[in-house]
Amino acid sequence: MRNLIIVLSVAVGLISCGKETQKETVSQEVEQQVINEISNQIELKGTDDMKFDKSEFTVKAGEEVTLKFTNAGVLPIETMGHNVVVLEKDADVKTFATASAKAKATNYISDLYITDIIAQTKLLGPGESETIKFTLKEEGEYTYICTFPGHWIAMKGVIKAVK
């Protein structure tokens, strides 16, 4: 899907010659990397600039999702570790993230709000990957974050589950 968006961007660039605004709109979509296509196979990367490479996915509700997460950075886990935690629809993301940021002994997952968690990876260091599987039973929007201290505000995205 990402490739398709880039191809479209080039095509618009060629046709619009001089219509700068149109070109800019399309390139912003590439930056955000919102995945509109429905697929239960998800690949996500975390980077040294404290970002996920994708901010939105759409999956089928009630069917198993496979999420492969990679820490694509080079900085050490102690200063730039990343994880992915998928939260329940009704979770208070800020409360969960704030508590988890203090839970160093349990790899930044607070045991106070364990029921908010649908799925999680381990805290990963540079070059590490982990694949997790989970099912989003109901339709709706599920937030995912990285719980390493200070990361969740920037490292946050949404998985939309549809029927």
Ligand SMILES: [Cu+2]
């Ligand atoms: Cu992180």
